[in-house]
Amino acid sequence: DVQMTQSPSSLSASVGDTVTITCRASQTINTYLNWYQKKPGRAPKVLIYAASSLQTGVPSRFSGSGSGTDFTLTISSLQPEDLATYYCQQTNSVPYTFGPGTTVDLK
Amino acid sequence: QVQLQESGPGLVKPSETLSLTCTVSGVSIRSYYWNWIRQPPGKGLEWIGHMYHSGTTNYNPSLKSRVTMSVDTSKNQFYLNLTSVTAADTADYYCASSLAITGWNWFDSWGKGALVTVSS
Numbered sequence A: 001d002v003q004m005t006q007s008p009s010s011l012s013a014s015v016g017d018t019v020t021i022t023c024r025a026s027q028t029i030n031t032y033l034n035w036y037q038k039k040p041g042r043a044p045k046v047l048i049y050a051a052s053s054l055q056t057g058v059p060s061r062f063s064g065s066g067s068g069t070d071f072t073l074t075i076s077s078l079q080p081e082d083l084a085t086y087y088c089q090q091t092n093s094v095p096y097t098f099g100p101g102t103t104v105d106l107k
Numbered sequence B: 001q002v003q004l005q006e007s008g009p010g011l012v013k014p015s016e017t018l019s020l021t022c023t024v025s026g027v028s029i030r031s032y033y034w035n036w037i038r039q040p041p042g043k044g045l046e047w048i049g050h051m052y053h054s055g056t057t058n059y060n061p062s063l064k065s066r067v068t069m070s071v072d073t074s075k076n077q078f079y080l081n082l083t084s085v086t087a088a089d090t091a092d093y094y095c096a097s098s099l100a101i102t103g104w105n106w107f108d109s110w111g112k113g114a115l116v117t118v119s120s
Helices: none
Strands: A004-007 A010-013 A019-025 A033-038 A045-049 A062-067 A070-075 A084-090 A102-106 B003-007 B018-025 B033-039 B046-051 B057-059 B067-072 B077-082 B091-098 B114-118
Touching: A004 A084, A010 A019, A019 A033, A019 A084, A019 A102, A033 A062, A045 A062, A070 A084, B003 B091, B018 B033, B018 B091, B018 B114, B033 B067, B046 B067, B046 B077, B046 B091, B057 B067, B077 B091
Parallel strands: A010 A102
Antiparallel strands: A004 A019, A019 A070, A033 A045, A033 A084, A062 A070, A084 A102, B003 B018, B018 B077, B033 B046, B033 B091, B046 B057, B067 B077, B091 B114
16 A cells, blocks of 8 residues: 655644645655545545646645655645645555645644 | 435444445436545544446455445445444545546545444
8 A cells, every 4th residue: 555644743824824734655656646625524625636736616825746755735825714634645556545634723 | 516425324333334325416426436435533534445337346455354335326326335343433434526546536526424433
């Protein structure tokens, strides 16, 4: 299985800050990497697919980059509604695996 | 617009079988791959497996011995059975759609989730 790690596991930031979350795969996964936002009591929502493509309807302050084993999710100008847990997911091979998540809260 | 809705018992006894249904609307169930994902309380997301209407399935090896997925195209529904459950199977269970098996593939539509508690 491809193991996914994320850092940090949690972070505190202020409204308007730029937030960066990193995700690393245990083996190369090309750009078969997605980012999801998960809020309590709600289903996950895909933000970024194929490492850097913005899902329709997702604000442009979200962006993704990377390929191979190292990936980044950036939230520019953090908004209160962005408080959530963020997960990366690889779809290079089954079983699909998720990172352990990064929780973003307000400083 | 694709909509998914999970349904099934919210409480299952240890050693019994967890059974969930995902009802799909807005699209034919023949159009996508259909996934089950779960999230235990306070923990992360775990992919359980997926299936295609043809019967193609892939299961997470960690659960493979206990999981069965099936589909009823006439009802536009697909199903999850998880046998011999323990408290560790207590989780929110989600169904989700995806377009492929591997490669550029993502879960773009999700159900709202169903909490299943395993307890006597």
